[in-house]
Amino acid sequence: MGSARSPSWRSSGPAGPAGRGEGMAALHRHPGIRTFLLVWVGQLVSLVGSGLTAFSLGVWIYQRTDSTTQYALVTFCAAAPPLVVLPLLGPLIDRWDRKRLLVACDLVGAAATAVVGLLAWLGSLSLAHACVIVAVTSSAAALQWPAYSATVTLLVPRDQLGRASGMTQFAFAVSQVIAPLLAGALITLVGLVGVTVLDFATFLFSTTLLLVAAIPPGAPATGEPHGYWRDLPFGWSYVFSHAGLAALLLMFAAVNFFCELAAVLFTPLVLNVSTPAALGTILAVGGIGMIGGGALLSVWGGPRRPALGAVIFSALSGAAVAAAGFTVSVPLLAAAVFVFFFCQPLQTGSSQVLWQRTVPAELQGRVFSVRATVAMSAVPLASLVAGPLADRLFEPAMAPGEPLAATLGPFLGVGPGRGIAVILVVAGALGLLSAAAAGLFRPLRQLDEAAAPPPTAAPACVQS
Known part of the structure; x- marks a missing residue:
């Protein structure tokens, strides 16, 4: 087995304690890093909020229908639409302003969460509603991911992309662990309506940070511009x-x-x-x-x-x-x-x-x-x-x-x-x-x- 000291497995940051400390201090002063951290905090909070609603909605569906098949249907409605949306809208990500696209995806998610809460409050939420809503929210989240990943490339120095990727994975992991634990307690205390109110607040928090962040519109295009159908x-x-x-x-x-x-x-x-x-x-x-x-x-x-x-x-x-x-x-x-x-x-x-x-x-x-x-x-x-x-x-x-x-x-x-x-x-x-x-x-x-x-x-x- 290779040694942990092998050059192939060293961190991509500066070598040595002093160099590492100076390098990290310089990174924190870097405007792109500051913007990334701002957006990352918003995404972390939003991911936890979305996890709260996803878990609570799943519990609500299973308790109302007592059907594994209908529960699986909602899961399928969350997984399948992005497979259609991404190939069709992917070519537009490089054309649209990145900040506006990220904000738009958050607003779509916030609106869908508000609809869930409103329907639950009125007592008219149904399986059909849930299928449509999760299809919309999963499509918006799926479109946001490549836009977010491409934006990170513009913000973070090339030799620090590994750490940025690690922070993104850390945020996802935290949401996957924390959200079900919180939702399990919250759904008994405030119900589905209360959970959606909290999720809506996390969307507003994330959107606010996106609006104040200095996100570049996108990388400048090279070569002749192509039409949508050629880019598809x-x-x-x-x-x-x-x-x-x-x-x-x-x-x-x-x-x-x-x-x-x-x-x-x-x-x-x-x-x-x-x-x-x-x-x-x-x-x-x-x-x-x-x-x-x-x-x-x-x-x-x-x-x-x-x-x-x-x-x-x-x-x-x-x-x-x-x-x-x-x-x-x-x-x-x-x-x-x-x-x-x-x-x-x-x-x-x-x-x-x-x-x-x-x-x-x-x-x-x-x-x-x-x-x-x-x-x-x-x-x-x-x-x-x-x-x-x-x-x-x-x-x-x-x-x-x-x-x-x-x-x-x-x-x-x-x-x-x-x-x-x-x-x-x-x-x-x-x-x-x-x-x-x-x-x-x-x-x-x-x-x-x-x-x-x-x-x-x-x-x-x-x-x-």
Whole structure:
């Protein structure tokens, strides 16, 4: 194993305590960094608020319908529309003023939250309303992500993009852990209406910070301007004309699918061998791991070779998924979940740095829309196939006396939940192999050379 002192894995910041301290002090005085921190705080608060409403609305739907199918329908309505919206509106991100676009997405989210609260207050909120509202809010959030990512490139020095990515992942992790805990208490105290009021306030806070932040309108375009229809396939053609970026995208598509497949089935896996309380404990441990990974990336800045980092952390995620299939021990399941979630910010952050450093700033809106579309497509696809794979194929095959159970039973056990364990082992192994195959692809490894920051780097001019 390589030493922690290996140059490939050193922080991208200045070497030495004195140099690091002086460098960070200079960064805090940098106008782009100050703007990024302002926007980041707003996004952190808004993410927590949105998580409150998402969790509370899910509880409300399940309590009113007592139907897993209808609950899953709302989840599908949140996952599917962005896959249509992003390819259609992605080409416009590089044309529109970035600040106005970010503010508009926040305002759409605030308006949708207000509608939920109003309908709940009037007693007329229905499943159909919920489906439409989550479709609108998920589409606005999906459009905001590539615009936000492309804006960070303009604000943050090139050699500090790893830390910025770490802070973004940290904010997401905190919202994923804190929001359900708060919402579980708030929904009993103030109900869905009260939760939406709080969420609306977080949107206003985020929007206010966006309005006062000195966000540049976008990177100046180079070359001849193109029409919308010519730009529509541009992001796809750009990615697949660069072999390294295409390999990175396809690796994450494969790893995301296999990991999402495991995520969908993890709850029934645990409930077949333990209690809901144990499941809650395991997921809490995973949340701690996710926050820890984001915090580490924020301080560390990520590996000097982010392509290698993306491959290694993706492979570790696959290994953790596979390991979860081999045990029924709650502590060991918690350990596997901790490793999995700890790696998520690190693999995503490493990938983010590669894209931000290698794709020209004026093209990032279109290209990042393609990234988001591919990443989000794993959720509905895995959700559609996970249930049938478990219920109709692997669970029956791992019942006592079945041939597959006789073969794999000595390793995985037999009976309820062991078919799901087979799926986790296979999915994790395929995720690990996908990452390993990508790591052997030379153009992907060469992205590290293209993404290497210069000794001193400055972002694009920030307008005041």
